[in-house]
Structure formats: C-alpha cells, structure tokens
Amino acid sequence: MKTAYDEMYATDGSVRxxxxxxxxxxxxxxxxxxxxxxxxxxxxxxxVGITFxxxxxxxxxxRLIPFxxxxxxxxxxxxxxxxxxxxxxxxxxxxxxxxIYHDQEILKAGRIPADKVLGNSQFRKxxxxxxxxxxxxxxxxxxDLVRAGEGEYFVLEDNLRTPSGVSYMLEDRKMxxxxxxxxxxxxxxxxxEHYPDLLLNNLRSVAPANVSNPNVVVLTPGQYxxxxxxxxxxxxxxxxxxxxxxxxxxxxDIVYMRTTQGPRRVDVIYRRIDDDYLDPKAFRSxxxxxxxxxxxxxxxxxxxxxxxxxxxxxxxKAIYVHVPEMIRFYCGEEPILSNVPTWELSKPEDLKYVLxxxxxxxxxxxxxxxxxxxxxxxxxxxxxISLFREKIIAEPAGYIAQPTLSLSxxxxxxxxxxxxxxIDLRPYVLSxxxxxxxxxxxxxxxxxEGSLVVNSSQGGGTKDTWVLEGDN
Amino acid sequence: MLSSTADHLYWMARSxxxxxxxxxxxxxxxxxxxxxxxxxxxxxxxxxxxxISGLHEDFEARYNExxxxxxxxFMTLDEKNPGSIFxxxxxxxxxxxxxxxxxxxxxxxxxxxxWLEMRRISAEGIAEDGVSRFFDWVKDxxxxxxxxTHGTLLRDDTFRFIRLGxxxxxxxxxxxxxxxxxxxxxxxxxxxGGAADYYQWSALLRSVSAFESYRxxxxxxxxxxxxxxxxxxxxxxxxSLITCMNEVNRLLQELNGPQSDELLRRCGQLHGNLRFxxxxxIFDYGLHEYLxxxxxxxxxxxxxxxxTYFWSTDQ
Numbered sequence: 001m002k003t004a005y006d007e008m009y010a011t012d013g014s015v016r017x018x019x020x021x022x023x024x025x026x027x028x029x030x031x032x033x034x035x036x037x038x039x040x041x042x043x044x045x046x047x048v049g050i051t052f053x054x055x056x057x058x059x060x061x062x063r064l065i066p067f068x069x070x071x072x073x074x075x076x077x078x079x080x081x082x083x084x085x086x087x088x089x090x091x092x093x094x095x096x097x098x099x100i101y102h103d104q105e106i107l108k109a110g111r112i113p114a115d116k117v118l119g120n121s122q123f124r125k126x127x128x129x130x131x132x133x134x135x136x137x138x139x140x141x142x143x144d145l146v147r148a149g150e151g152e153y154f155v156l157e158d159n160l161r162t163p164s165g166v167s168y169m170l171e172d173r174k175m176x177x178x179x180x181x182x183x184x185x186x187x188x189x190x191x192x193e194h195y196p197d198l199l200l201n202n203l204r205s206v207a208p209a210n211v212s213n214p215n216v217v218v219l220t221p222g223q224y225x226x227x228x229x230x231x232x233x234x235x236x237x238x239x240x241x242x243x244x245x246x247x248x249x250x251x252x253d254i255v256y257m258r259t260t261q262g263p264r265r266v267d268v269i270y271r272r273i274d275d276d277y278l279d280p281k282a283f284r285s286x287x288x289x290x291x292x293x294x295x296x297x298x299x300x301x302x303x304x305x306x307x308x309x310x311x312x313x314x315x316x317k318a319i320y321v322h323v324p325e326m327i328r329f330y331c332g333e334e335p336i337l338s339n340v341p342t343w344e345l346s347k348p349e350d351l352k353y354v355l356x357x358x359x360x361x362x363x364x365x366x367x368x369x370x371x372x373x374x375x376x377x378x379x380x381x382x383x384x385i386s387l388f389r390e391k392i393i394a395e396p397a398g399y400i401a402q403p404t405l406s407l408s409x410x411x412x413x414x415x416x417x418x419x420x421x422x423i424d425l426r427p428y429v430l431s432x433x434x435x436x437x438x439x440x441x442x443x444x445x446x447x448x449e450g451s452l453v454v455n456s457s458q459g460g461g462t463k464d465t466w467v468l469e470g471d472n
Numbered sequence: 473m474l475s476s477t478a479d480h481l482y483w484m485a486r487s488x489x490x491x492x493x494x495x496x497x498x499x500x501x502x503x504x505x506x507x508x509x510x511x512x513x514x515x516x517x518x519x520x521x522x523x524i525s526g527l528h529e530d531f532e533a534r535y536n537e538x539x540x541x542x543x544x545x546f547m548t549l550d551e552k553n554p555g556s557i558f559x560x561x562x563x564x565x566x567x568x569x570x571x572x573x574x575x576x577x578x579x580x581x582x583x584x585x586x587w588l589e590m591r592r593i594s595a596e597g598i599a600e601d602g603v604s605r606f607f608d609w610v611k612d613x614x615x616x617x618x619x620x621t622h623g624t625l626l627r628d629d630t631f632r633f634i635r636l637g638x639x640x641x642x643x644x645x646x647x648x649x650x651x652x653x654x655x656x657x658x659x660x661x662x663x664x665g666g667a668a669d670y671y672q673w674s675a676l677l678r679s680v681s682a683f684e685s686y687r688x689x690x691x692x693x694x695x696x697x698x699x700x701x702x703x704x705x706x707x708x709x710x711x712s713l714i715t716c717m718n719e720v721n722r723l724l725q726e727l728n729g730p731q732s733d734e735l736l737r738r739c740g741q742l743h744g745n746l747r748f749x750x751x752x753x754i755f756d757y758g759l760h761e762y763l764x765x766x767x768x769x770x771x772x773x774x775x776x777x778x779x780t781y782f783w784s785t786d787q
Contacts, residue, residue, distance in 0.1 A: 046588065047581050223570050236573035247474050258475045260629065260781045262730045 005151045005408040006420055007072060018075040018468055021187045026070075037179045038069055038413065044175065066461030067172060068412045069179065072423060072443040079190075079439055079467040082145065082153060082427070085336030086437065088327060090141050090429045093158060093314045095330035097137035101127045101310065111329050112322045117313060122367065124275065124310030126282065130299050132308050133206040134433055139306035140199070140270075141429040142166075142441075145337070147408035154340045154405065156424065158323065160307060160315040162272045165462075166428050167230040169442040170195060170237070172464040188469035190439035195428070196237035198436045199270075203238075205432035206304050207267045214267035216240045217257065219248070221273050221289045231272050245273075250293030253300040268304045275309050317366045317400045318344065340405060346397040354401040355392065358385050361401045362452075363392065376452055378404050407452055410463065412445055422446045424454050425465065439467035477571050478633045479782035484567035484575075485621075485637030488583070491560035492614035493645035495607040497521065498547055500649065500679030502603060504656060505540055507671050518543040520655030524648045527555050544603060549594050557610055561590045564617075575634075576624040579617065586613040629727060636723045636777070643716035644770050647763045649680055650703050653696070654760040673699050680711045700759055701751040713766065714746040720773075727781070735773075735780045742769050 003011075008019045015023040026034075045064055074082075099105050100117055101124075107114040117123055142163025144156040173192050177184055200216065207214035220231035222244050235242035247257050248266065256263035271278065277287040282295035297303050313319060321342050324335045343350035343361075354361060358377050365373035375388040392399050409420035427441030443463040444454035454460040501521045518538040522528040527546075530553060535542045550556045565587035572580045589609075598606050618638065625631050653676055673694045677683040682702060689706070690698050704713045721743040724736055754762045 047585055223566075232569075232573040241474055241477070242571075242573045243474060244476070247476050260473050260475055260478045260633075260727065260729050 004406040004420070004422065005147055005149065007147075007408055007410040007423070009411075018073045018078075022071065022073060022183070025183060025186065034069065041067055041069065041175055041179055044178070045171075065168060065456045066447060067175065068445055068461050068463045069176070070411050070413065070418070071176065071464045071466045072410050072425070073466045073468065074440060076468050076470060081336065083437065083439070085153075086143055086427055086429050087435050088331055088333060088336055089143065089155065089158070089323065090138065090431055090435060092327040092330045093141070093160060093323065094136055094138055094431055096326045097308070097311060097314050098132075098135045099330075100313065101130065106326065106329050109329070111325050112319075116318060116322075120313055120316060120318065122310075122312035122316045124313070126295065126299075127308070127310040130309075131301065133208065133304055136206055136431050137308035137311050138314065139202060139206060139308075139431055141431070142426045143429060145425045145427065146340075146405055147425075148405040151408070153337060155323070155337050156340060157317070157320065158315040159426075160311040161274065162307065163426070163428065164227045164230055164272075165426055165442045165444075165456075166195065167233040168462045169428070169438075169440070169465065170233075172442075172462055176464040190467040190469050192438040192440060192465075195438045196234070198430055198438065199234070200238040200240070202430040202432040202436065203268050203270055203304075203306055205434075206306065208301055208304055211267045215265060216268040216270065217243045217248075217266050219243055219245070219269050219271040219273055221277070225272075227272065234270070240270075245289050245291050248291045248294070250291060250297050253293070253297045253302050255291070255294060255297050255303045266303060268306065270306045275312065278305075278309065317364055318346070318397070320400070340402045343401040345392060345399045345401060350401075351392075351396050355389060358389060360404060362404050363388060363399055363401045366398050366400060374453075376404065379450065379452075404452070407446075407454075410443075410445065412447070412461075412463070414447065414449075419449070421449070422452050422454065423463070440465035473574075473629045473633070475782050477574050478629070479778075480567040480571040481574065481630060481633040482637040482640075482777075482782070484564050484571070484583075485634040486641040487560045487564035487567065488614050488617050489638050489641040490555075490645065491557045491564065492611055493642065493649070494525075494547060494555065494557050494560060495610040496679045497525070497645070497649055497652065498544065499604070499607045500652060500675050502540070502544075503675040503678070504652075504672055507668055515539055515543075517656050520652060521547070524651055524655055525555055527553065541600075544598075548598060548603075548606065551594075558590060558594055561587055561610075561613075574630050576620070578620050578624050582613075582616055582620050586617070589613075632723050632727055633781075636720060636727075639716040639719040639723070640770070640774065640777075642711060643713055643720065644767065646680060646703055646711050646713055646716065647766050647770070649676065650700065651760060651763045652676060654763075670694060677702075682709060682711065685709060696759075697751055697755060700754065704754065705746065705749055705751060717743045717746050724777075729780055732780050735776045738769075738773055738776060742766075742773060 008016060008023065010016055042064075045067060096106065100107065104114075106112055107117060138160040140163060142159040142165065144159065145153050146156050147153050169192060203216045204214050216238070217240055218231055218235040220228060220242060222228070225231070232242050241257065243257055249256055249258065249263075255266040255269070257266050273289055276284045277289045279290045279292060279294040280287045281292045283290070294303070295309065298305055298309065321339065321344060324339055327333060327335045343354050345351045345354060354363070358375070359380070361377045363375040363377070375384065377385065380388075407422040407424060410423045411418050412421040414421070423443050423445045425441055425443055427437055430436045443465045444456070445461045445463055446452060446454045446459070447461050448459055451459070498521065501517050505517045515538045518540055519528070521543055522531050522538060525547070531538065531543070531546050534552070535546060546553050547556055549558050551558055553559065565583050568575060568580055568583045593606065621631070621634055625634070653672060656672065673696065674683060677686050677694070677699060680703065686694065686699070686702055689702065692698075702709055702712065706712050707714050707718060709715055717739075721739050724732065724739050
C-alpha cells in the first residue's frame with residue numbers, strides 16, 4: 001500500500017495550511033497539559049454516559065466510543081466544494097426514490113437496469129404510488145466520504161435509512177470547547193451546534209398538509225438499542241418526545257401517543273427503527289418494536305415518517321454504482337463528488353477479475369452495513385479470504401468489490417504517543433423544503449494501526465471536525 | 473407527557489428514595505443491635521428488619537441465618553435481592569436512562585455517577601467498619617439527586633411525577649421505619665422506659681434525621697407517643713406521614729388527569745385521616761395496627777396511580 005495522504009503533514013513533512021495554527025499551538029502546549037485534558041475528557045464522557053451497546057458479547061454492556069483530542073481540520077474552500085457535491089447527490093437520490101415509486105422514468109430511459117431496482121429486496125412495492133410531502137424520502141442522509149490518493153474525496157456509501165453518529169459530532173464539539181477554549185479563540189471555526197434546530201425545522205417542514213403546528217416525535221427501538229443514547233439525545237436537543245412502539249397507537253388511520261392527559265395526535269415521526277420492524281401488520285409480523293397500523297396511517301398521508309419507508313433501495317450497494325448516472329439524469333449536471341471505482345460481481349468479467357485479486361480488494365455484502373460482512377483483502381488471513389471466496393461464488397450478486405483505498409490519515413493519540421491513523425467523514429445532509437447541513441460532520445478514526453475500518457462497533461473512535469471559516 | 477415517561481420518572485424517584493430509606497432502616501437496626509440485651513434471641517433486630525421490608529422469604533431461601541453480616545450483605549450489595557440498595561440505585565439509574573431526554577443533564581449525570589460509584593463499591597465490598605460511611609454516602613447521593621432536581625428542573629409535570637414518587641415512597645418507608653420498634657420487642661415490660669428503650673427510640677429518631685427536631689419541638693424526654701406523633705401527624709416534620717401525604721395530595725390535584733376522580737377521592741380520604749387524626753386515638757387503636765392499615769392503603773393508592781397515569785390511556 002502506498003503512504004496515505006496525511007491531513008496535517010505534506011509529504012515533505014511541512015504542516016499543511018489548514019493545520020498551521022493548530023500545529024503551532026500543539027508545539028507550544030506542554031504534553032502534560034494535553035494528557036490531563038485527555039483524562040478530563042474520559043471522565044466527562046463517562047459521567048455524561050455517552051456510550052453505546054455492542055451486539056453479541058454480554059447484552060446491556062456499555063462502552064465508551066474513544067474520543068481523540070486532535071481535531072480533523074478542513075479548509076473553507078474544500079468544504080464548500082464538498083457541500084455542493086453533497087447537495088447535488090442527495091437531491092438526485094431523493095429524485096430517484098420519488099421516480100422509482102412513481103413513473104420510473106429512469107428505468108424507462110434505460111439508464112439503470114430495471115431488474116436491478118425492481119428485483120431488489122430493498123425495493124418496497126408497498127410504496128408504489130404513495131405520495132410523501134415535498135417528495136422527500138431521505139430527510140436525513142449520512143454520506144460517508146473518504147479521502148484517498150493525492151487527497152481527492154470519494155463517496156464510500158450513502159446512508160439513507162437511519163444514519164447514526166450525529167450526537168457524537170455535537171458532543172465532540174462541546175467537549176473540545178470545554179477542554180480547549182483557547183483554540184476556538186485563535187481562529188474562526190464554523191459552528192455545528194445549531195444542528196438540532198436545522199433538524200427540527202426540517203422535520204416540521206415535511207409534516208402532512210394542513211397541520212399548522214406539527215407534533216414531532218423520535219421513535220426508538222428502546223433503551224437496549226446500541227444507538228439509544230443518540231435517540232434520547234436528539235429528542236432532548238430538539239425538544240420533542242422520545243417514544244417507543246408501546247407509546248403509540250393507531251385508531252382510524254391516525255397515530256396517537258399515550259399521555260398522562262389522554263391520547264395526543266402525532267404528525268411527524270423521526271423513526272430510528274428499520275422498515276421491517278415499523279408495523280407488524282404491514283411488515284414483519286413478529287416485530288415487537290413497531291406500531292400496528294402505522295403503515296396504513298402513513299399511506300393515508302396522516303403521518304410523515306422520516307426517513308420514508310423504502311429508502312434502502314437508493315443506498316443499496318448494488319445501486320451505488322448508478323448514483324453518478326442519477327445525478328446526470330435528474331440534475332442534468334456532472335457529479336461533483338466521485339464514486340469509488342466498483343466491481344459488480346453480478347457481471348461475469350468483474351467476478352473473474354475480483355476472484356483473481358481478492359487479497360488486494362475490499363469486498364462488501366450488498367445489503368450489509370456497519371462494517372459487518374466485509375472483507376478487507378490486504379489485512380485478511382488466507383483462511384478468511386478463502387471463506388469469502390466461497391461465499392462470493394455461491395451468490396455473486398450479493399457482493400461488490402472496490403480497490404483498497406488508502407484512506408487519509410490524521411495524527412491521533414495512541415498508546416505510544418501521537419501517530420497517524422486512518423479517518424473518514426460523515427456529513428449529515430438534511431432534506432425537506434430545502435437542503436441544509438452544518439459544516440463538517442462526524443470524523444471517525446480507525447485506532448488500530450493500519451486498520452481501515454472506522455466503525456465504532458469495530459474499534460473506531462471519533463474526532464471533532466473543524467471547517468475553517470473565511471480566508472483561513 | 474407520555475404515560476411511559478411519567479412511569480419512569482416516578483420510579484426513578486421512588487427507587488432513589490427507597491435506597492436512601494433502606495440505608496436509614498439498616499442504620500437504625502445496626503445501632504439497635506449494638507445495644508446488647510441480656511436475653512434477647514440472637515439476631516432478632518435483623519429478623520425484624522427483614523420482615524418489615526417484606527423480604528424474609530427471599531432471604532431465607534438463600535442465606536442460613538439472619539446474622540448482621542448476612543442481612544447487611546443481602547440488603548446492601550446483593551444483586552439478586554430486588555430490594556437491595558444496589559438494585560434500588562440500579563433501578564433509579566435505568567429509569568433515568570429511559571427518560572434522560574426529559575430530565576436535566578445534571579440530574580442524569582449525578583444519577584449515572586451514583587451508579588458507577590455503586591458498581592465500584594460493590595466490586596470492592598464494604599468493610600465492617602465502613603457500613604456507616606456507606607449509609608452516609610447513599611443518603612448524600614439521594615440528597616444530591618433531590619437537590620439537583622429542585623435546583624434545575626422546570627416546574628412542570630415532569631417535576632410533579634418525580635416529587636410524587638419521592639413522597640409516595642417516603643410515606644411508605646417512614647411507616648415501616650416507625651414499625652421497626654414494634655418488631656423489636658423489649659425482653660420484658662420492666663424494660664419499657666429504661667435505658668434500652670430510650671436508646672431504641674432515639675436511634676429511630678436519628679435514622680430519620682428527627683432527633684434534633686424532636687428536641688426542638690418537645691424540649692422534653694423521649695416518649696413513644698411523642699415520637700409517633702412527630703413521625704405521623706406533625707406537618708412541620710420533613711419525613712412525617714402527614715407531610716408526605718400533603719405533598720402527594722397536592723401533586724395529584726395539580727396533575728389532575730382526565731380520569732383521576734377516584735384517585736383524588738381515595739387520596740383525599742387517606743390524607744384527611746392523617747390531617748384530623750389524634751395520637752391518642754392511634755395508640756388506643758394500636759400503633760402497629762394503625763401502621764399496617766396505612767401501608768395497605770398506600771399500596772392500593774399506588775395501584776390506582778398506576779392505572780390512572782401509567783397504563784394505557786387510549787382505549
């Protein structure tokens with residue numbers, strides 16, 4: 001693997017422009033001061049209880065997501081281009097979702113093979129002909145970006161179902177300002193604290209028609225879900241009720257919540273439950289998490305679900321390769337952000353190439369997420385590779401492959417001191433009556449040396465993300 | 473407010489209050505057990521502690537004798553005993569976790585920290601000479617939670633359900649603590665009014681932080697009737713039954729849910745009995761019988777609170 005692009009240092013060892021002010025500060029601040037601040041951060045996060053549950057292992061156990069005090073810094077110009085690209089991409093994805101559940105123009109035009117969409121298990125036939133407010137499906141999108149090669153950004157995946165992590169973005173910033181207020185006085189760093197306001201406005205903007213003061217709620221699978229902290233955090237930050245399935249009921253296609261003052265109507269549900277579990281009457285009948293009759297109320301237009309049902313078709317890894325084409329088709333523009341080159345194993349020639357080069361490639365399950373069900377060739381054992389080879393041969397269409405990108409690195413505190421670790425970036429794009437976002441997003445960092453997997457469930461940590469303002 | 477949220481808030485407060493009162497009850501038992509009595513059957517204070525908590529069956533199933541060490545262990549750190557301080561704090565924290573969006577972050581942080589400390593203490597164990605310090609710690613953490621609630625929370629129904637839980641549990645627990653004395657019978661009637669009797673009543677007063685108040689109010693020697701009057705009928709005593717029921721009654725009137733008529737009627741009745749009760753009548757009736765009756769009524773009232781506010785309110 002080639003040496004990765006480092007966010008802080010150029011190849012000649014000089015400090016990059018965007019990090020100059022921070023590097024000065026780091027050089028002149030005693031190591032003991034930073035060590036003490038790192039301890040403070042650890043105690044504070046424990047106390048606040050920013051934890052997540054891990055699947056498997058012993059249930060109910062909570063872990064802290066490691067937080068690194070060295071920020072990831074993005075120059076103003078760079079962010080502007082990224083933001084334009086994100087806006088364009090999410091707009092096209094929403095247009096695509098509306099189209100395939102209505103007239104299917106893009107399929108008729110032959111720009112995407114129809115069977116790839118209509119035969120995909122993520123395509124929800126129940127959504128055909130259902131009209132949603134503002135024709136928006138992915139109200140909250142978490143688009144994973146990575147930087148590779150000479151510093152070019154690539155979109156790794158579009159998370160359009162229930163993207164998580166935004167609470168860490170907010171808490172990391174709060175922590176950095178608490179630990180290092182002087183850093184924020186030294187240079188202008190774009191604020192992110194207004195994200196909850198943007199989110200609430202966005203959710204209210206997609207309420208069913210004729211609702212003047214919509215009642216918004218956050219729907220969680222419950223407190224043993226790995227992202228429960230975030231659900232509760234967001235509900236509190238935007239000042240709405242956090243509900244689980246038992247708090248809601250449907251009568252005559254209207255959704256109500258049970259309150260101490262009797263039933264109260266619900267208009268917008270920011271749901272953090274997967275489609276399958278939303279409504280045992282419409283989807284999985286064994287779901288204990290959902291609300292019977294919810295989908296019927298939704299189809300009747302009496303409640304808005306954010307994100308909409310059926311968005312999974314647009315962030316499916318088999319569809320991913322077609323996003324640039326969607327942008328051309330719906331926006332009439334060339335994509336600003338690039339896709340990672342991708343081999344589709346449903347194509348015989350791609351399959352042949354990938355099977356011959358497994359140790360160099362990253363292979364992903366088409367429907368997988370969260371870093372599970374994935375092969376990273378260069379770091380995998382030969383046993384893992386041969387296991388994956390069998391799985392691929394058994395069902396080629398279930399997989400895609402990509403070159404192993406050398407993700408950019410950022411200096412990070414590790415046991416031996418400060419060392420470069422690979423990072424990615426997840427900006428959160430809000431779509432409603434308009435598209436909004438806060439500058440930056442969540443930077444995730446793979447703490448293990450050489451590791452490219454940044455997911456928190458796989459030993460990843462987070463960093464505060466700074467977008468510099470103005471001429472910095 | 474969501475019915476489920478109200479439920480969690482109420483139980484968060486009840487559980488923390490229970491942890492505090494369990495510490496108080498153990499403290500009084502511990503103090504009484506230090507007063508050596510000539511012919512008392514062994515461990516009878518500890519047996520009494522178990523029977524007033526209603527936990528003796530669970531205890532007997534897993535421990536052989538109600539020695540001080542065993543009962544202490546059972547009531548403080550035993551993870552299998554739902555009534556242990558360990559589990560009360562766990563329940564308080566789990567309920568808080570479920571509604572952390574509805575309480576202030578300071579409240580959550582304090583409770584979460586209490587739980588983390590509880591876990592640490594549990595892992596290290598409590599040394600015999602450390603029990604009082606542990607009880608003080610539990611009381612301190614409960615005081616802190618209540619203080620933060622008062623100092624930070626908006627005075628809306630969230631606040632009311634939390635206060636409802638606190639006073640409801642306290643009413644129950646004060647009645648039980650007062651009943652401790654009944655269960656710890658003195659060996660012979662001749663001892664009544666003697667030194668042991670005096671120490672038992674004063675230990676009981678101290679356990680509910682009422683010793684100084686007693687002196688201030690009565691400026692006289694400690695008698696059973698006055699102790700009972702103080703803890704049952706005095707509206708200026710922070711932990712008396714009437715004070716708790718004044719609060720419960722007022723809170724239920726303020727909450728005033730759409731189907732709370734029967735709840736208000738029953739609560740008003742219980743409250744009225746205390747409001748217009750006389751200590752002589754209570755003693756004529758029998759203190760233990762009176763307290764048992766009160767505990768039964770409190771239990772029924774709790775059931776009615778559940779039905780009115782926490783269970784499904786839709787159909």
